[in-house]
Amino acid sequence: MKPASKVFTALIMIFLFAPIVILLVFSFNEAKSLSVFSGFSLYWYRELFRDSETLNAVKNTLVLAVCAAAISTVMGTAAAVGINKLRNRYLHAVMDTVTNIPMINPEIITGISLMLMFVFVGRLFGAATSLSFWTMLIAHVTFCLPYVILQVLPKLQQMDASLPEAAMDLGCTPLRAFFKVEIPEILPGIITGLIMAFTLSLDDFVISYFTAGNGFQTLPIRIYSMTKKTVTPKMYALATIIFFVILALLLISNLSDSDGSRAIKAARQKRKNLKAQNSI
Amino acid sequence: MKKILILIAAIVFFAIMLSACGSSDELTLNVYNWGEYISDGSEGSFDTIREFESWYEETYGQPIKVNYDTYASNEDMYNKISSGAVSYDVIIPSDYMIARMKDEGLLLPLNFDNIPNYQYIDESFRGLYYDPDDEYSVPYTYGVVGVIYNANVVDEADAQGWELMWNEKYAGNILQFNNSRDAFATAQYKLGIDVNTTDTAQWDAALEELKAQAPLVKSYVMDEIYNMMESGEAAVGAYYAGDYFTMLDAQAENVDLRFYYPDPTNYFVDAMCIPSCCQNQELAEIFINYMLSAEPAIANAEYIYYASPNSLVYDDQGYLEDIGEEAVAILYPGVEDFSQLYNTYAYRNLDSDTLDYINTLWENLKIN
Numbered sequence: 001m002k003p004a005s006k007v008f009t010a011l012i013m014i015f016l017f018a019p020i021v022i023l024l025v026f027s028f029n030e031a032k033s034l035s036v037f038s039g040f041s042l043y044w045y046r047e048l049f050r051d052s053e054t055l056n057a058v059k060n061t062l063v064l065a066v067c068a069a070a071i072s073t074v075m076g077t078a079a080a081v082g083i084n085k086l087r088n089r090y091l092h093a094v095m096d097t098v099t100n101i102p103m104i105n106p107e108i109i110t111g112i113s114l115m116l117m118f119v120f121v122g123r124l125f126g127a128a129t130s131l132s133f134w135t136m137l138i139a140h141v142t143f144c145l146p147y148v149i150l151q152v153l154p155k156l157q158q159m160d161a162s163l164p165e166a167a168m169d170l171g172c173t174p175l176r177a178f179f180k181v182e183i184p185e186i187l188p189g190i191i192t193g194l195i196m197a198f199t200l201s202l203d204d205f206v207i208s209y210f211t212a213g214n215g216f217q218t219l220p221i222r223i224y225s226m227t228k229k230t231v232t233p234k235m236y237a238l239a240t241i242i243f244f245v246i247l248a249l250l251l252i253s254n255l256s257d258s259d260g261s262r263a264i265k266a267a268r269q270k271r272k273n274l275k276a277q278n279s280i
Numbered sequence: 281m282k283k284i285l286i287l288i289a290a291i292v293f294f295a296i297m298l299s300a301c302g303s304s305d306e307l308t309l310n311v312y313n314w315g316e317y318i319s320d321g322s323e324g325s326f327d328t329i330r331e332f333e334s335w336y337e338e339t340y341g342q343p344i345k346v347n348y349d350t351y352a353s354n355e356d357m358y359n360k361i362s363s364g365a366v367s368y369d370v371i372i373p374s375d376y377m378i379a380r381m382k383d384e385g386l387l388l389p390l391n392f393d394n395i396p397n398y399q400y401i402d403e404s405f406r407g408l409y410y411d412p413d414d415e416y417s418v419p420y421t422y423g424v425v426g427v428i429y430n431a432n433v434v435d436e437a438d439a440q441g442w443e444l445m446w447n448e449k450y451a452g453n454i455l456q457f458n459n460s461r462d463a464f465a466t467a468q469y470k471l472g473i474d475v476n477t478t479d480t481a482q483w484d485a486a487l488e489e490l491k492a493q494a495p496l497v498k499s500y501v502m503d504e505i506y507n508m509m510e511s512g513e514a515a516v517g518a519y520y521a522g523d524y525f526t527m528l529d530a531q532a533e534n535v536d537l538r539f540y541y542p543d544p545t546n547y548f549v550d551a552m553c554i555p556s557c558c559q560n561q562e563l564a565e566i567f568i569n570y571m572l573s574a575e576p577a578i579a580n581a582e583y584i585y586y587a588s589p590n591s592l593v594y595d596d597q598g599y600l601e602d603i604g605e606e607a608v609a610i611l612y613p614g615v616e617d618f619s620q621l622y623n624t625y626a627y628r629n630l631d632s633d634t635l636d637y638i639n640t641l642w643e644n645l646k647i648n
Contacts, residue, residue, distance in 0.1 A: 031529075031530060032529055032530045036511070036532045047322050047323060050323075051320060051321070051322050052320070052321060052327065052329075052330065053320055053329070053348055118365065119363060119364060122365065128559065129365065129366055129557075130364075131365040131366055212349075213365070213366055214310040214312070214347055214349060214367060214368055215347030215349065216347075217349045217350065221350075222315065222350060224315075224352050225314070225315030225350035225352040225356075226315035226316050226350075226352075227315065227352050227353075228314045228315055228352065228353075229315070229317070229584075230503065230506050230526060232316070232322075234322070
């Protein structure tokens, strides 16, 4: 690298990570201040684990993220398989566009329209409260879905279409061929999609804000509501923990992805060798 | 592969069970409050919500689950409640929002037979403008705006009245509110103009005062005031008395923050109310009554650090000793007739024409 590009890379790294480093450092601050670092202490971490309402919000956020990620992964994978099988080129393009809409649509519009729909349907059935855990889950699945499809579809397109056909030729039922041959082949995409859906659901504020019902408050909403008084350093501690958890997930996802592609390459090589042998 | 699928299915099932259980036939109470606005058990304090749950079970022999949610502003809360999509039993809005919600029929009149502890609310907190007949609300906290200054920069002799915020000696050290109503109010109190006036000429006069101040102002701030005052970046700013102590706790070594009340100044009250979407009014009233009893009321006053209108709190020796003499003097400035001062100087809802006019003036100020 030339010196100029080195400097440029360093600058970008600083801009990206300085805020996180500051947060990390001040989560270990003894005092409450953001301007004075008075000494190293785990005090705010201890306080965090005593704050039952915040821990409850963390639990809610995790429950929601796990459910939303699991449901949207299953639905998204099924949708991707379906879209991939479409033979009509125009229909294929239409489906691609339609599934991308929730991703491109501004979050605030998705949030408001979902809230309106829930309230409308709730009134229709005469429910006293139309927003609850379930409405929030539906909202989260809605915006996670396109990301899962986006991860799985290219893997399906990369896959050799004759593989499941070969499996069925050898006596597999279509379902068995799907689980034994197709799924292992597209697994890296599914896992990446799952992790993306999980992290997206975890840090979503705007859509959650509009669709949250009573008694189910997620962490981003709780932190936002602390602005009447100042946000306590407990939240820096929590943010630090979350940052490292997400970092770990990303590492796992990237490793599994490269593992997966290595496995696929190895399998392709094997197949080529076999073909070569057969032709002889 | 199957194993992974089974694992995911198991996690989903477990997660749903976790969130769904406990909601069977247990009593529930939904409370909606400001963030960080109740003693929550942190730093060894009283955990109000958990204590209420166990107190209720002991007293009435029935378990109860309190869902406690928080909001960031009166407007956030108002939007949720008025959408009709949620149902809360107890909310704690500020004065002007209570007036608005009451006018729109979003509040229920309280049955004070279930709130006997209301007797401890001081007489001077009754008949406040937002609820003149004391039907809809029970005061929770109140506060007064004062001027905070760094004594290492500001001369003790200059520290009085609103004039300090216009003192040229401290040019570039002064912070002004970044919110039209609060900023105009500082000029109006200084000039002796009614903050609720509908006379545009008087608003113009306040604008001229703010324009004269503009070259001296370091920046227009809201929450940023904490860090700027604590670090000594700025030396003069107006804010709520209770929040001064937050800054004092965190001030840097070379900073010596002090506080005083200019006269006249602004007051606010936050009060407990029951919204019309309430599912169990009696339970909500029992909760409000519990919040007024000695132990939770004192714990909340110590946690929030705003003044309490409850005589069980401000007459309690332990509480007064805990917060210390200086805090007592500042939080409870000993006004003789709170309701009279409050009804004169607190903000009221202005008609939309006046609000539009103020916003135009404010934009005009910010552009120059």
